[in-house]
Amino acid sequence: MGGILQATIYPIMVMGGLAVVFALMLGIASRVFYVYVDPKVKAVEELLPGANCGGCGFAGCSDCAAAIVAGKAPVTACVACGTDIHEQIAQILGKTVEVKEKEVAHIMCQGTKDKAKRRFQYMGIEDCRAAVVVAGGDKECQYGCLGLGTCVRSCPFGALSMGENGIPVVDRDKCTGCGTCVRVCPRGIPKLLPVSQKIVTVCNSHDAPPVVKKLCEVGCLGCGICKKVCPEKAIELENFLSVVDPSKCTLCGKCIEKCPTGAIRQILPG
Amino acid sequence: MHNEVWTFSDYIMLVISAIFINNILLIRFLGNCPFLGTSKRMDTAVSMSLAVVFVLTCTGPITWFIQHYLLEKYDIVYIQTLAFILTIAVFVQLVEMVIKKISPPLYRALGIYLPLITTNCAVFGTCILNIREKFNLMQTIVFSFSSAVGFGLALVIMAGLRERFNFARIPKNFQDTSIGLITAGLIGLSFYAFQGLVK
The missing domain is CATH 1.10.15.40 (Electron transport complex subunit B, putative Fe-S cluster)
Structure with missing residues (x-):
């Protein structure tokens, strides 16, 4: 009878005792080390x-x-x-919101496989950041999209997909404008544009006109024709690349007509 | 308990044996969950190693006291698992509270891995080994510490290798966990080379 009593009482006592001691310890500790979280x-x-x-x-x-x-x-x-x-x-x-227009990413390069020249055949790691390290990438244009899909893989919302011609495509409905693609691209080709911007120079090249002409069929030469024809003065040339100011643009379409390479484009229906 | 007096070189042997020859991860294969879970990046691997070193060095002696002064005294060694897990869980909780108060950046860096040490079998396994090898208190402290260091060493080696996987061409079927397990096995095999180091 004593044996059975011992066999049942001792474990209960020991475990109960331990539990009580530990509980007290944690209870005191939670008071001592209390951190206020709002x-x-x-x-x-x-x-x-x-x-x-x-x-x-x-x-x-x-x-x-x-x-x-x-x-x-x-x-x-x-x-x-x-x-x-x-x-x-x-x-x-208890604060108020200041409304800011939503932004979406746009890939600022049209240099597809058939339109932009390549210097060599790149067979290394499938990652633009790695490709840039190898002699500056396989594209002749040092500003152009390498098309290895680093941005596609890094997009946390699955808004990017690789197009058939080697330039990523943005799903404007899924894109939240978080800017992850802008940060991972070694050449900074994706850009965040206001969601309402319709006319855009889809090029990233700051090369001088003759260089661009030699390397790519669809690059912005930096010739300045768009700037001259724009009646609203909405286009500026920044280091051989034309930039459209969406707040001034009236969608007249004159720049699109006159652009010799078709780099300036309407990306959304009017 | 060993009755003969241990010299300093005996303790060195114990440390080397715990880190290299009987590495808790690679030879005993205890604690493989965090081994694969936290070895993808070097910084989390290092944080995890430090947390385990800290927790194990503290819980080793505490469980030793519980074993010798409570369980054996009342002849209830069979609830060892229960008592040890309780101790480890409580201690991890305590460490978490202290770190949260003293160093919020470290708390954020360790993240989920800190509470996960509770269920880390490397910690529990070492506590059991302390008892099974009949260590005295000093040996327990040394063994617990060096066992955790061995855990950290294996984890850091693994993290170093796995960071390289990002740049390796791994066949699709072997990617991620598969190649992780294969690598773990190969490191384990290479650690067998240490077997001849100490008799």
């Missing part, structure tokens, strides 16, 4: 998309939420979520 941070974090794309400039969504609540970042810091989410975040914090 409940707003949790609420904001739940509203954010949770893709940890880094488009806001913080390490992840939870970091971004903490910064928004602390006032170090604006309520619109998250570029990946829509204005309705921004409004909800502002509501939690």
